[in-house]
Structure formats: C-alpha cells, structure tokens
Amino acid sequence: MVQAAPQTATRAFSGIDADAVAILQRLQAGGFQGYLVGGCVRDELLGHPPKDFDIATNARADQVQELFPECRLLPGRGSVLVHVHRGGKVFDVATLRPLRTPAGTPLLAPDADLVAVARTVEVGTVAQDAESRDFSVNALYYDVAAGQVLDFVGGLADARERVLRSLGEPTLRFRDDPSLVYRAVRIAARRALTIEPRTLEALREGVAALPTCPFPLRAHELLESLDGGAAAPCLRRFRELGVLEATMPPLMMLLERLGPPAWNGLLAFAEAMDRLHGRGRKLGPAARLACVLLPLVRQAPRPPGTPGETASAAGAMLPMLAGLDQGAALPLLKHGVALLEAQQALLAGPGALAAGTVRSSPLFAEALAVLEVTIEATNGPRELLEGWSTRSAAEGRVA
Structure with a gap:
C-alpha cells in the first residue's frame, strides 16, 4: 500500500559516485526532480558499498537529452530509456512511472522515433513510481541535496x-514476471535478507510459471545469480524451490541421475566461485556456465579407455540441451562447453603437446579462470595454475 506522505530518514551516504551527484545537480538546475533509487540506496542502508547508481526524475527522456547531449536514448517497454555517459561510466536515468509496466509489454521498435515517443510519455509521481517497483527495499529514493531517504512503501522498516x-499483490507480480524468482533469491542471498512469507509463497507459484519465460532469459538470470559472491546460497535455495528443474531441465535430470556426489561437487564449485569473488576475481557468464557443467562432467560415466577429466562428455552437453528453446543463448552454451573442453589440455600442464593450442585460444584467460575454480573446489595442485600463469607471463599473455 502506498503511503499518502513518505516516511523520511535523514542519512549521510558516504559512497555516492561523484558523477551521479553531478547528473542530479544538472537535473535540478534544469528545474527537474532527481533522486538516486533502487539498489544503491538499499545497499547503503544495509551496509554494503553501492555499485550501480540509478536515477529517477520527472523529466521525460527528450528533456534529459536536452540537458545531457552525451546521453543515449534506448527503446524500452512502452517507454524510452536513457543512458547518460559521464566519467567513463553509464548511468540509467529513468522517468518516474505512473503505473507498473507489465513484463509482457513489447519493446519499442528499433526504428521508432524515440524523441517523439518520449514527448508522449505520461510522467508519474515519486509515490506512483515506488509502487511500480519490485520489492520494498528497491523502492527507496535518496534526495542527495537534502540528505534524506523517501519511503512510500515501508522499505525503510524492511x-x-x-x-x-x-510490492502490490505478490502472486500477481510473480505471475506477470516469473523471472522475479531469480531476482528475489539473488537479492536475499547476497544481502542476507529473509523473504517475507507472502512473498515466498508467491515466489513458489512463480517457479511453476518459469518455463513460460524464454530460455535465454532463464539462462541469463541463473548465471547472474552465480555472480556476486552468493552462488552457493542461491543454488541451495534454487534446488529447494525447484528452480533448477524449471531453468535447465536436462541438466537437472543429469544431476539427479548422478546423485549426491554430483550435487556436492556443484556446491563445492559454487563455494569456490564465492571465495574467488571475495578475492576480487570476477568470472564471465560462460565461465560460470562451465563451472556448473564441470562437476557433472567429472561425475558422468565415460566410455572405456577415454582419457582425461572432461573427455567426450563435455561435447555431449550441447546435444543434451538441443531440446531447449536456446535462441540467443546458443552462443553462450557453445562458449561454456568450449571452456569446459579446454580443461583437459590445461590439466595436462603447460609443457604438454596441446599447450600451444590452448595458449593461442582467445578463450585462454577464461579457461584458466575455470581451472582456478576447479583447483579451489577440489584442493587440486596450485602448482599447475602457477605454472600456467608463469608460462603466460613469460610469453606476454594475460592470464
């Protein structure tokens, strides 16, 4: 329920990006409202360093463009999005919405006249925009000039x-956009939040609707959840809720067939990814996919006489996924499997015959990152990783 007047909290935020502040100041100098909103406000309140600084304003996209010639207009779902480029960074600047945009609303056509569309967009109030957002802790607005948090939906208490x-009726929200399942689990895991009972019940119903989401979206959301240092808690909750079956059914069937050793191996890899993230090591989506597949490949039975840890089982992953509506996700799947197959050459060591081929591959740095996770997860020989790193440094390669 939206409150008639906002609750406020006076807070001095220490981690605000100076370029974000400069954008807000220019908006206000132009006669518009401007607030930080979403994850950056939430994270400041929860004691986490904020990263992405999203901005909400009552300026339309065309008016933002007049103030920031360096911005870029992008087609959104029935509206126009704005990316403002400043200081080598990109900031999302969005017009306050009067109503929630349904997830099924199509994107504007690529050739649409975005300036003309922007001029027709209805501008909402801060209270209306707050109600249109997903979760209460993501619907908090920070007025930098006043040093105040504005809360219309009970997000401060949460x-x-x-x-x-x-926010809203949870069941309807998750039914409209089942991909909120991933986001809810991800935020709760990364920020150590308890999911409110009604939200958790609606989330369970949202899991049943996940197969209606395009596979590329499901794959993206799953792999995004394995980033950020909370891969292991996300996987545990996904398994509990049945999210894995709804996301990649063939992989989950294989996981169940292989039994506890495969699941324990997958968790060990997830925990290793989390430890590496804590040390500042970031894995790309394909490397994260390879780290999901590798524990299954290690447990999968191999034909008699087939050498190597990954063997032909890695190449068998793509046919196994052939029944999925892969679409735009197919390059990602192929990339992940290629990283998987490179592990056999890496495990042979930098002095092996296949070393030259893997070192010359454009995937080498990512393949080496997967090897690092493997060694971390299995207590493997760090000398192997050090040998590859030394060899790469001597040849001027970035590992």
Whole structure:
C-alpha cells in the first residue's frame, strides 16, 4: 500500500559516485526532480558499498537529452530509456512511472522515433513510481541535496528488519514476471535478507510459471545469480524451490541421475566461485556456465579407455540441451562447453603437446579462470595454475 506522505530518514551516504551527484545537480538546475533509487540506496542502508547508481526524475527522456547531449536514448517497454555517459561510466536515468509496466509489454521498435515517443510519455509521481517497483527495499529514493531517504512503501522498516517483501499483490507480480524468482533469491542471498512469507509463497507459484519465460532469459538470470559472491546460497535455495528443474531441465535430470556426489561437487564449485569473488576475481557468464557443467562432467560415466577429466562428455552437453528453446543463448552454451573442453589440455600442464593450442585460444584467460575454480573446489595442485600463469607471463599473455 502506498503511503499518502513518505516516511523520511535523514542519512549521510558516504559512497555516492561523484558523477551521479553531478547528473542530479544538472537535473535540478534544469528545474527537474532527481533522486538516486533502487539498489544503491538499499545497499547503503544495509551496509554494503553501492555499485550501480540509478536515477529517477520527472523529466521525460527528450528533456534529459536536452540537458545531457552525451546521453543515449534506448527503446524500452512502452517507454524510452536513457543512458547518460559521464566519467567513463553509464548511468540509467529513468522517468518516474505512473503505473507498473507489465513484463509482457513489447519493446519499442528499433526504428521508432524515440524523441517523439518520449514527448508522449505520461510522467508519474515519486509515490506512483515506488509502487511500480519490485520489492520494498528497491523502492527507496535518496534526495542527495537534502540528505534524506523517501519511503512510500515501508522499505525503510524492511531494510532495518532485513526483510525482502514484494510490492502490490505478490502472486500477481510473480505471475506477470516469473523471472522475479531469480531476482528475489539473488537479492536475499547476497544481502542476507529473509523473504517475507507472502512473498515466498508467491515466489513458489512463480517457479511453476518459469518455463513460460524464454530460455535465454532463464539462462541469463541463473548465471547472474552465480555472480556476486552468493552462488552457493542461491543454488541451495534454487534446488529447494525447484528452480533448477524449471531453468535447465536436462541438466537437472543429469544431476539427479548422478546423485549426491554430483550435487556436492556443484556446491563445492559454487563455494569456490564465492571465495574467488571475495578475492576480487570476477568470472564471465560462460565461465560460470562451465563451472556448473564441470562437476557433472567429472561425475558422468565415460566410455572405456577415454582419457582425461572432461573427455567426450563435455561435447555431449550441447546435444543434451538441443531440446531447449536456446535462441540467443546458443552462443553462450557453445562458449561454456568450449571452456569446459579446454580443461583437459590445461590439466595436462603447460609443457604438454596441446599447450600451444590452448595458449593461442582467445578463450585462454577464461579457461584458466575455470581451472582456478576447479583447483579451489577440489584442493587440486596450485602448482599447475602457477605454472600456467608463469608460462603466460613469460610469453606476454594475460592470464
């Protein structure tokens, strides 16, 4: 329920990006409102360093463009998105919405006249925009000039109690956009939040609707959840809720067939990814996919006489996924399997015959990152990784 007047909290935020502040100041100098919104406000309140600084304003996209000639207009779902480029960074600047945009709303056509569309967009109030967002802790607005947090939906209390609560009618929200399942689990895991009971019940219903989401979206959301240092808690909750079966059914069937050793191996790899993230090592989506597949490949039976850890089982992954509506995800799947297959050459060591081929591959750095996760997860020989790193440094390669 939207409050008639916002609750406020006076807070001095220390981690605000100076370029984000400069954008807000230019908006206000132009006669418009401007607020930080979403994850950056949530994370400041929860004691985490904010990263992405999204901005909400009552300026339309065409008006933002007049103030920021360096910005880029992009087609959104019935509206126009704005990316403002400043200081080598990109900031999302969005017009306040009067109503929630349904997930099924199509994107504007690529050849649409975005300036003309922007001029017709209805501008909402801060209270209306807050109600249109997904979770209460993501619907908090920070007025930098006043040093105040504005809260129309009870997000301040939820942040204090470390609760994740869906806005609106939770069942309808998850039915409209089942991909909220991944986002809810991801936010709760990364920020140690408890999912509010009604939201959790609606989330369970959203899992049943996940197969209606395009596979590329499901794959993207799953792999995004394995980033950020909370891969292991996300996987545990995904398994509990049945998200893995709804995301990649063939992989989950294989996981169940291989039994506890495969699941324990997958968790060990996830925990290793989390430890590497804590040390500042970031894996790309394809490398994260390879780290999901590799524990299954290690447990999968291999034909008699087939050498190597990954063997032909890695190449068998793509046919196994052939029944999925892969679409735009197919390059990602092929990339992940290629990283998987490179592990056999890496495990042979930098002095092996195949070393030259893997070192010359454009995937070498990512393949080496997967090897690092493998060694971390299995307590493998770090000398092998050090040998590859030394050899790469001597040849001027970045490992």
